[in-house]
Amino acid sequence: MEDLKLIARIAGQEIALAADAVESVVEIEAITPVPLAGVHIAGLAALRSRVLTIIDTYAALEIGVSPRDGIVQAVVVTIDHHLYGLLVDEVVDVAAITGDPLPLHAGLSRGWANAGLGIVEHQERALLLLDPARIVAGPPVAAAA
Known part of the structure; x- marks a missing residue:
């Protein structure tokens, strides 16, 4: 299967x-x-005259706070008919990637593992395929003790 992916x-x-x-x-x-x-x-x-909810991907992935000095880039996605901007450090490319995602392996932190759908390969590099809806939902809630 070949699908376009934003990197x-x-x-x-x-x-x-x-x-x-x-x-x-x-x-x-x-x-x-x-x-x-x-x-x-x-x-x-x-x-464009619409309200966009901005998601701090660092916080959603539990890795800190996104750097926000000046103008920042956001990937705009629609989840349940609402617009969200996912803050990214940089957009690298859009590429056709062949094959189904490989399963996630142990060793990812909780935030990355929660948002991850699998691993895809592009130009001999492994990329973590993320689910925008899971990023928008935010970090997993810790179980009550």
């Missing part, structure tokens, strides 16, 4: 997203914080 970089890791899940890639100049929002919700931004 981006988050915290130095090249990742892939199914291109059919991606509406666009945009640059965000201003993010307005939302009081009492989840830690992975960076805030709101305007996109």
Whole structure:
């Protein structure tokens, strides 16, 4: 099977997203914080007269906070009829990738494992295929003790 994937970089890791899940890639100049929002919700931004919820992918993946000095890039996805911007460090490419994803192996941190769908290979590099809906949902909630 051959599918288009958007390749981006988050915290130095090249990742892939199914291109059919991606509406666009945009640059965000201003993010307005939302009081009492989840830690992975960076805030709101305007996109062509529409409100875009900005997701801090670092926080969603439990690896810190996305660097936000000046203009940032976001991959726009639609989940349940709502627009979300997933903050990325950089968009690298869009590529046709052949084959089904390989299963995830042990050793991934909880956040990456939660958002991961599998591993895809592109130009002899392994890329973690992420599920945008799982990123939007945020970090997994720790089980009550």
